[in-house]
Amino acid sequence: MTSDNANEGVESARVISRRTLLGGMAAGGAAVVAGALSGTAGATTRSATGVRSSGLAPGLQKFIGFSQPDTTAAVWPELMIGAQTVANKLGYTLLRSHANSELSLQLAEIEDWIAEGAAGIIVLPLDDDAMAPLITEAHAKGIKILDYSDIALKHIDGYVIFDNLASAKSVGEFAGHWVNETLGGKAEVALFTRVISLTCRQRMTSINWLQKVAPGAKVVASHDGVFSPQTIGPMQSMLVAHPNINVVICNSDEGCDGVLQAFMETKPSAARQKEMFICGFDGSAPVLEAIIDGTPIRATGALNCFAIGEACVTATVAAIEGKSTGRWINFPYQTVTYETIPLAKQLLKLAEET
Amino acid sequence: MYAEVAIDERVKSRNAEPVSRGNIYTLRRLGAAQGGGLVVALIGISIYFSFMSVAFLTRANFTVILLQSSILGIVAVPGAMLLVSGALDLSVGSLAGLAAASFGTFNQIFGIPLGWSIVLTLAVGATWGLGNGILVSYFRCSPVIVTLAGYSAAAGVAQLITNENTRYSFGPAFAVLGNGVEFGIPVPVIIFSFVFVVGAYAWYRTPIGRHLIGIGANRDAAMAAGVPVSRLPCIIYVLSGTAAAAGGLILTSQLNAASVQIGLGLELQVLTAILLGGVAFNGGRGSLWGTLAGILFIGVLNNGLTLINVGPYIASICIGGALLLAAVLDVVYRHLENVPAREPLIDTHVDTQEESGHDAPHAISVTAGSSRAWEGG
Numbered sequence: 001m002t003s004d005n006a007n008e009g010v011e012s013a014r015v016i017s018r019r020t021l022l023g024g025m026a027a028g029g030a031a032v033v034a035g036a037l038s039g040t041a042g043a044t045t046r047s048a049t050g051v052r053s054s055g056l057a058p059g060l061q062k063f064i065g066f067s068q069p070d071t072t073a074a075v076w077p078e079l080m081i082g083a084q085t086v087a088n089k090l091g092y093t094l095l096r097s098h099a100n101s102e103l104s105l106q107l108a109e110i111e112d113w114i115a116e117g118a119a120g121i122i123v124l125p126l127d128d129d130a131m132a133p134l135i136t137e138a139h140a141k142g143i144k145i146l147d148y149s150d151i152a153l154k155h156i157d158g159y160v161i162f163d164n165l166a167s168a169k170s171v172g173e174f175a176g177h178w179v180n181e182t183l184g185g186k187a188e189v190a191l192f193t194r195v196i197s198l199t200c201r202q203r204m205t206s207i208n209w210l211q212k213v214a215p216g217a218k219v220v221a222s223h224d225g226v227f228s229p230q231t232i233g234p235m236q237s238m239l240v241a242h243p244n245i246n247v248v249i250c251n252s253d254e255g256c257d258g259v260l261q262a263f264m265e266t267k268p269s270a271a272r273q274k275e276m277f278i279c280g281f282d283g284s285a286p287v288l289e290a291i292i293d294g295t296p297i298r299a300t301g302a303l304n305c306f307a308i309g310e311a312c313v314t315a316t317v318a319a320i321e322g323k324s325t326g327r328w329i330n331f332p333y334q335t336v337t338y339e340t341i342p343l344a345k346q347l348l349k350l351a352e353e354t
Numbered sequence: 355m356y357a358e359v360a361i362d363e364r365v366k367s368r369n370a371e372p373v374s375r376g377n378i379y380t381l382r383r384l385g386a387a388q389g390g391g392l393v394v395a396l397i398g399i400s401i402y403f404s405f406m407s408v409a410f411l412t413r414a415n416f417t418v419i420l421l422q423s424s425i426l427g428i429v430a431v432p433g434a435m436l437l438v439s440g441a442l443d444l445s446v447g448s449l450a451g452l453a454a455a456s457f458g459t460f461n462q463i464f465g466i467p468l469g470w471s472i473v474l475t476l477a478v479g480a481t482w483g484l485g486n487g488i489l490v491s492y493f494r495c496s497p498v499i500v501t502l503a504g505y506s507a508a509a510g511v512a513q514l515i516t517n518e519n520t521r522y523s524f525g526p527a528f529a530v531l532g533n534g535v536e537f538g539i540p541v542p543v544i545i546f547s548f549v550f551v552v553g554a555y556a557w558y559r560t561p562i563g564r565h566l567i568g569i570g571a572n573r574d575a576a577m578a579a580g581v582p583v584s585r586l587p588c589i590i591y592v593l594s595g596t597a598a599a600a601g602g603l604i605l606t607s608q609l610n611a612a613s614v615q616i617g618l619g620l621e622l623q624v625l626t627a628i629l630l631g632g633v634a635f636n637g638g639r640g641s642l643w644g645t646l647a648g649i650l651f652i653g654v655l656n657n658g659l660t661l662i663n664v665g666p667y668i669a670s671i672c673i674g675g676a677l678l679l680a681a682v683l684d685v686v687y688r689h690l691e692n693v694p695a696r697e698p699l700i701d702t703h704v705d706t707q708e709e710s711g712h713d714a715p716h717a718i719s720v721t722a723g724s725s726r727a728w729e730g731g
Contacts, residue, residue, distance in 0.1 A: 077519055221663050227615040229605060236418045237660035241409040257522070257611055265533055265608075286522050286611065 064316050065113035067097040067123035069106050075282050075305040078351055082309025090317050092119070103127050110134050113143075120144040120316040122160075128153055128198070144319040146327070148312050150199040157319040158327030160311045164202035164281075167301035167333035171279055172206030174299055174337055175247060176213025178277050186216035187277075189247040190238050192225045192255050200226075200251035203281045203301070207249060217247065226251060228258030235262035246275050253280035253287040256297050263296060283336060288348040291338055299337040302347055307331075391683075392630055392647040395676065396654060403658035410661055417540060423653035424546035425450075425601040426623055427646070431553035432594040434628045434645040435563075439587050440570040440637030441490055441497040445482070445504030446598040446624055448512070450617025453479050453602030455512035458521030458612030468528055476599050482508065483595020487588030505621065512614045522611035532607030542604050549597065550646065557642045562586065570637025626673060627652055630680050651676065 066083055068076060080096065087094040095113065099106035103126045113121050114137055121138060125131045125147055135155050138145040147153050148160035179187045191207060194200035211217050220242045223234040231250065238245060239262060248259050259278050268276070276296035280287055283302020290297040311329050318326035336344045403410040429446050436443055456478045460471040486504055489495045534541040557563035568576040569583050577583045598617070605616045631648030633640025652673060659669045 071513065077517070221660070223660060224667075227618075228609045228611060228613060229616050229618065232608060233422045233656065234660045236422065237415075237657045240412065240415045240418050241407055241661040241663075254615075257609055261533070261609055286520070 062091065063093040063095055063116075063118050064313060064320075065095045065097070065110065065118045065121040065123075066312065067099065067106055067110060067121065069097060069099045069124055069126050070101050071096075071098060075284055075303070078305035079309040079312075082306035082311075083313045084309070086310045086313040086317075090313070092313070092317065094313070099126070101126065103130060107134065111137070114138050114141060117141065118143055120146065120157075120320045122146040122148055122312045122316045124149045125153065144316065146312075146316050146319055148308070150197075150202060152328075158315045158329075160308060160315055160329045160331055162199070162303060162308075162331050163333060164199055165205060167281060167335065168203050168206040169209045170333070170335040171249075171281070171299055171301045172209025173213050174335060175206070175249070175277055175279060176210040176217070178298065179210070179214035179217050179247060182277075183246060183275060184216075185214050187214065187218070187247045188220045188242055188245045189217050189249065190235070190242070190245045191219060191222040192231050192234075192248070192250045192259070193222055194224055194226050194251050197251070203251050204249065206279075210247070210249075220245065225255055225258075227254045228256075228261070231255040231258035232262050235259045236265065239263065239266055246277060248276075248278045250278070250280040253282040253284040253300055256280040256287050256290070256300075260290065260295060260297055281333070283334070283347055285348060285351040288336065288344045288351065291336060291344050292341055292348065294338065299335065301333040302336045302343075303331070303333055304347065304350070306350060392632065392644060392651055392676075392680075396647055396651050399651070399654055399658060403654070403661065407658070407661040410658060415657065415661070417543075419650070419653045419657045420543045420546075421540045422657065423649050424540070424542035425604055426620070426627060426652065427546040427649045428542075428549050428604075429594070429597045429601045429620060430624045430627050430645055430649055431549050431642065432590050432597050433624045434631070434633050434640060434642055435553070435557070435566055435590045436497075436587065436594055437625075437628050437633045437635070438570050438637055438640045439566040439590065440573065441587050441591070442501065442625065443483075443486065443504075443591065443594045443598075444498065444501040444621045444625075445486065445508055446594060446601075447617040447620035447622075448505045448508035449479055449482055449595055449598035450602030450605065450620055451614045452482070452508040452512040453599035454606040454612040454616040455516045455614050457603060457606055458524075459515050461524060462521045468525070472531075472603060475603055476596055479595040479597075479599025479602075480592050481595070483592040483598075484588070486595065487591030490591065491584040491588040509614070516612070516614055520611050520613045524607070524610060524612075528607050529610060530607075532604045532609075542608075545600070545604070550642070554642050563642075566590070567638060567640075570634070570639070572638070623652060626677055630673075630676055632680065632684075634684060 064087060066080070068079060070076070080094075084094055095118070097106065097109055099109055106123075106126050107130060110121060110123060111134065114134070121143060123131065123145070128151060131147070131153055132155075135145050135153065139155070144157040146158040146160070147156055149162060150164055152159045152161060179185060189207065189210070191204060193204050207219060221238040223231075223238070225231040225234060235248070235258060243266075248263075250256050250259060256278055263276060263278070273296055277299075278297045279299040280297070281301040281303075283300050283305070287297055287300050288302070291300065308331055311331060315327045315329050334343060334347070336347065400410070409415055429450070433443060433446065453475050457471055457475040460466045460474050461468060466474065482504065486497075486500055489500045490497045531541060536544060557566075565576065565581045565586055568579070568581050569587065573583050598620075601620065602616050606612045609616070627648035628640075628645050629635060629648070630651055631640065631644030631646070633645060655672055656669050659672075
């Protein structure tokens with residue numbers, strides 16, 4: 001072997017060694033990803049493919065896609081446990097969504113489920129109009145598709161609709177009576193809205209009912225915000241501009257804590273605290289606890305999220321099995337206030353158990 | 355010899371050709387426009403809001419503005435240092451969320467005492483930052499890709515460890531961090547002031563600032579001049595991760611809840627504040643004072659628009675507009691930078707170790723960096 005050849009050999013060995021290294025790294029990376037996926041398999045559960053039930057169309061697998069777009073919401077664990085419980089009971093595998101409020105991700109995920117041949121899909125749409133082509137696509141493959149939350153989409157196979165408007169009326173009227181009794185009918189109101197969401201818009205009609213009962217209540221400030229990190233800053237500013245704000249309506253319980261903290265930062269007197277009314281919707285555990293503790297968070301339109309999860313899967317299975325009943329469900333809210341502490345405790349206990 | 359190594363080709367060519375006084379003044383004016391112009395804009399919008407709302411010019415409102423700006427500021431100080439050195443950290447928002455999730459888990463699931471939970475949470479941020487730093491500085495991976503991966507992964511880890519449950523009620527001792535007041539000043543504002551003073555000292559009074567600018571301007575020249583081009587940005591990444599974790603802890607304390615929603619969008623706010631403050635996106639130019647102006651600009655705009663009850667979308671449009679203006683100014687600025695010079699723009703005198711009182715490599719980088727000193731560095 002000449003010295004050139006020897007050098008080539010060394011160079012070649014280096015190249016091979018580098019390739020081997022890169023190959024090893026790739027294999028290692030793949031192993032890590034595979035390990036992570038197998039570690040979280042319980043969360044995404046795509047394993048039970050190929051199991052068919054007698055009622056399913058040919059090619060469809062016995063799994064249900066559950067697209068709840070925001071997995072960070074406090075209601076999410078209860079919702080999913082309820083859904084999972086019924087799915088297990090009825091012998092279906094449940095696939096969860098991880099779109100985290102991104103429309104493109106939600107649509108891609110539903111397309112994946114359609115391509116994989118899900119038996120049924122139930123979705124809380126981030127954009128109602130964007131769902132239309134997917135409904136057509138699902139139907140073309142014989143897949144049942146349902147929605148839950150605020151509206152029954154066109155050509156849908158079933159739904160679980162929350163009665164947002166009735167809850168808004170109930171919470172709004174309760175707030176109005178509180179204004180009349182505690183503040184003599186006059187109040188400065190702040191709203192935390194989310195205008196792109198129909199659910200939130202429906203919930204915010206509570207202000208109309210409040211003003212109907214207490215016409216002296218005036219809206220002095222409003223801002224978009226759902227979660228506490230989004231509401232605390234604007235609430236601090238609102239309280240500077242309007243120090244006498246005494247009613248705050250949040251479109252979701254998720255924002256109530258931020259509002260409360262911003263209010264408490266102003267070091268309000270005991271009398272001032274008594275003249276503050278914060279309310280939201282959902283019936284999340286922190287808000288139920290705050291109502292029980294007698295904080296200025298005084299009311300929420302509570303949904304039994306565990307039962308909603310159950311209803312979503314029950315309705316989907318009813319649609320898959322071609323039943324005419326049990327797939328169109330209107331789900332009521334329960335108004336929880338400082339006057340209904342036993343109900344608050346009952347819902348809190350349920351939340352803690354799940 | 356050192357000067358030949360340290361001064362980059364552009365600076366050499368600039369020295370070789372004369373520049374008119376007019377051009378120098380134009381450049382200086384533009385340099386001032388990017389950093390100082392924001393201060394003028396800040397004063398302008400402050401005057402506007404003070405006319406629009408009687409609540410604006412009050413002590414309580416200034417406290418609120420500073421309080422709301424403090425978390426952004428704490429994260430933006432190391433962020434500006436990274437950007438001026440040609441790197442960036444897009445993972446800070448998710449890291450803040452991860453910090454909140456980690457703290458909740460340490461304290462409420464593992465029952466670790468409060469103080470240790472805080473220390474461990476900061477360590478989580480620092481470790482993540484170290485990982486970013488090693489990958490970017492030593493392995494020369496793209497900072498955008500590395501920190502974008504961190505942005506995604508940190509959010510995922512946060513959701514995984516919390517099982518998507520928000521932990522809450524951490525007690526009054528922890529509340530002091532976010533809601534406490536010392537000497538009439540909110541604790542987060544005190545922390546931000548401390549971070550800013552330390553950052554400004556490092557930037558302007560030690561070789562660190564000039565080294566970072568040198569790395570951002572020309573990494574090879576800076577390396578040849580003996581600047582620790584890998585170690586320094588790596589350390590700043592560790593500080594950035596720690597600052598993001600501190601920000602997450604402060605917001606957790608304010609809310610008394612460890613929500614994984616904490617820090618959502620923080621990275622864009624931080625980047626916006628830094629870019630508004632005149633730090634060049636490609637590094638090599640910028641100032642910490644400009645960054646402070648950027649932080650306050652965003653804080654005042656958000657606060658003022660809430661006071662006059664204008665929706666948050668308008669705030670987003672205003673900040674976008676200001677950012678666009680900053681980008682245009684940056685392009686004009688870089689274009690004028692290449693205008694042929696008729697007289698030397700920089701002092702060709704080589705600052706020796708004896709004269710400067712610093713190590714020789716640093717002294718050289720000062721000379722190279724001095725061409726950019728008038729640019730706001």
